[in-house]
Amino acid sequence: MNQINTYRLVQQLQVLSLYMLILLMPALSNAQTTYCNPMDIDYKYNFEQLNEKISYRSGADPVIINHKVAGRNEYFLFVTISGGYWHSKDMLNWKYITANRWPFEDMCAPAAVSVRDTLFLFQSTFESRPILYSVAPEKGIWEFYNRWTPRLPKDIGPWDPALFHDAETDKWYMYWGSSNVYPIFGSELDYSKRLAFKGEYKAMFWLDPYAHGWERFGPNHSDPFKPFTEGAWMTKHKGKYYLQYGAPGTEYNVYANGTYTADDPLGPFTYAPYNPISYKPGGFATGAGHGNTFQDNYGNYWNTGTSWIGLNWAMERRIVMYPAGFDKDGQMFSNTRFGDFPHKMTTKTWQGKGDELFTGWVLLSYKKPVTASTVLDTMSAAKITDENPRTFWAAKQNKPGETLTIDLQAELDVKAVQVNYTDYKSDIFDNNPAKVYTQFKILTSIDGKKWDVAYDLSKEPKRDRPCAYIELPRPIRARYVRYEHMHVASPVLAISEFRVFGNGSGKAPQTPGNFxxxxxxxxxxxxxxxxxxxxxxxxxxxxxxxxxxxxxxxxxxxxxxxxxxxxxxxxxxxxxxxxxxxxxxxxxxxxxxxxxx
CATH class of the missing domain: 2.60.40.10 (Immunoglobulins)
Incomplete structure (x- = not known):
């Protein structure tokens, strides 16, 4: 090939590359870069209340593990009673995985830990149960690491367990506890005996609501009932051991995570005076307790937790995650400021406490007027803008074309929406993806007459999205935002909240006075x-x-x-x-x- 022909070939390849890039630009620009709590995963219909004939989707007690897959660190999410788990490469897009081998009656409050090339998994139990392991969790392949763990005395567990491997000493530990009577327990494990208990287990600490106001039970800590401690998790940071726990109860807005600290993994532990470390009692997604702390691929810490719904059943819940970390004094924290508004997914190490992740997109829909195509009984459309997950609108029929239209009362820049569904009178007791999926359109308008499609979920692969968060490809100037229904599996179309995020062009408010x-x-x-x-x-x-x-x-x-x-x-x-x-x-x-x- 002569030089002229070579030059022409290079030119043709450059033109082709530019053409392909132009074709790909819309897809690239549509790539999601933000997230919003509650997490947008396909929560599973929960079999916990099957005998009560109550059907609802739920997720609780999350554990996210950063684990190496084929030389790349990726993320695995384990959730109570979900029949499987989730896998993600970016913490934005989560793919559900069913395993070849799974704890026999499904799994409550799972424990998981990544050690070298192996992911270990253990379920809450009051009986003898195996620890599983996998070197290919992304493929759903698990094997028995051991066949049993010794049975502990009645009511002690290990329920709500946490597995901890101290990389510096190469020693293993387990922590557990879920009770308003017993403490958080801990024990060293014997690696030479397939992680059997090594020596005696012992108490790490008890709740003390008489000294720790946030450990008091009830809404806003107002109930004298004895509180619960649960959800142990251990994090080691700069030689210090942070043993975390959830309190005072999962069914309240004040469910939170706290920590004790020690210089040894089995204590003695000292109460952290800055507790709780993760606390979100106000807003839409309330409650932040019983989760775990992990690091992402940039070294940033995150704290996961359980947010309360409690509409169909007291234990109906969702998953949340917040930027977390340790300050220069070793104080552990979790940043829940604007915690259920859109945040950027980090692509680098953040500074301070992660405030830079907040997009600045605020809620545009709070208490704004809403019209619905139909209304079932007294479940009015006004309930989808009240920021309460326990009130909801229901349509007369679950059929395509039902609509909800929010009047923002001014032209604003709409940047994202979140649609939260309610399982009202649901009859779904399986998770068959052929029928259990979510589809809708989002439309916008300046005048309420001419409508443009801002997003069409039917253009994407089918999956269930009970807390569907949609980051729009570009900001859209609009006064009206409409939800147009296409499909949910439940016999009744019910939505607890249709949340619209973005920005106006006016002034921010003044600082409140006389605080x-x-x-x-x-x-x-x-x-x-x-x-x-x-x-x-x-x-x-x-x-x-x-x-x-x-x-x-x-x-x-x-x-x-x-x-x-x-x-x-x-x-x-x-x-x-x-x-x-x-x-x-x-x-x-x-x-x-x-x-x-």
């Missing part, structure tokens, strides 16, 4: 008060144990009272508080920090 925090005689409690700001949608009260450690957040709506009794404090610990307001245009400056003793 005060007053500690009560019972120092587990503090009275909060602030002035409401005209034009605000909501407020975040921020607090922590130092002016630069305001790691806790409680979100309130503008139509909530502007006074609140916070019952989550630790006795003997000074606290610092601040507040910020937000609306459709952005977030105010944070108020001055005020300290209370």
């Amino acid at each position: 005060t925090a007053t500690r009560q005689k019972d120092t587990r409690n503090a009275d909060l008060k602030w002035d409401k700001v005209p034009g605000a949608i909501g407020y975040n009260v921020l607090w922590g144990i130092a002016p630069d450690k305001l790691y806790q957040t409680y979100q309130f709506w503008h139509d909530d009272p502007n006074t609140f009794e916070l019952r989550a404090l630790n006795v003997g610990v000074p606290y610092y508080f601040a507040i910020e307001a937000f609306n459709e245009n952005g977030v105010s400056e944070m108020s001055a920090v005020t300290g209370v003793k």
Whole structure:
């Protein structure tokens, strides 16, 4: 081939490459880069209440493991009673996997750990059960690592277990506990005997709600019933052991994760005065307890947890995950500020506490007017914008073409939506993908007359999405946003929340004035008060144990009272508080920090 022909061939290849790139550009631009809690996975219909004839989708007690697959670190998600697990390469797109071998009656509150090239898995149990292992979990191939674990005394477990391998010492441990009577337990495991218990197990710690306000039971810690501790998890950071636990109960908005610390994996453990480490009592996806802590491929920490629905059954739940980490003083934290608004999925090591992941897209749909094509009984369309997962709209029929239309009351930049379905009078007791899938369209309009399709889920492979989060390919200027129904498996079309995110073009609200925090005689409690700001949608009260450690957040709506009794404090610990307001245009400056003793 002469030089002229070679040059022409190169030119043709360059033109072809450019043409292919142009063809691919729409697909590339549509690639999702954000996520929104609750996690958008195909939650499974839960067989826990099969004998009660109650049908609902649920997920709880999550464990995400970063595990190496063919030289690349990827992610595996294990969830209570799901008949399998999920696999992801990017923490955005999760593929459900069924295994060749699975704990025989399915799995509650699973324990998992990655050690070298092997993923280990163990279920909660009060009987003798095997530990499984896999060197190809992405293919669903599991084998028995052992055939049994010794049975512990009645009621002790190991329920809600955690497996921990200390890479520096090459020693193995198990922690467990799920009770309002017993503590969190721990024991070393004997690797030479296929991870049998080594020596005696012992108590690590008990709950102390008389000193730790957040460990009190009930909504906003208001019930005198004895609280539960559960969901053990161990993280080692810079030589320190952080033994985490969930409390006070999964069926409340204040379900949270706390930690004790020690210099040895079996203690003695010291209560962390900054507890809880992951706490989200306000907003749509409330509750953050019983999860795990893991690192992504960039070294960032994340904390997973369980968010409460509790509509069809008290244990009806969803999965959440939040940026987490350790500050320069070794204080562990989880960032739940705007925790159920869209966040960027990180592609690098983040700074500080991960606030940079918040997209700045705020909720545009709160309490906005809604019209529905049909309404079943009293389940009105207004309930899909109230940010309450336990209220819902239902259509007269589950048929294609049913619609919900939100009037944003102004032209705004719409950037994402989330559709949360409700299993109202569901009769589904299997997870057959041929019938259990979700499809709908999202349409937008400036005038309510001419409509454009912003997203069409029927163009994608079929899968079930009970908490479907859709990041639009590009921002769309619109006043009206419409959900057009295509398919859900349940006999009734019911939606608890149709959430619209984006931004307006006006000014962010002013900082709330006259913010005060007053500690009560019972120092587990503090009275909060602030002035409401005209034009605000909501407020975040921020607090922590130092002016630069305001790691806790409680979100309130503008139509909530502007006074609140916070019952989550630790006795003997000074606290610092601040507040910020937000609306459709952005977030105010944070108020001055005020300290209370």
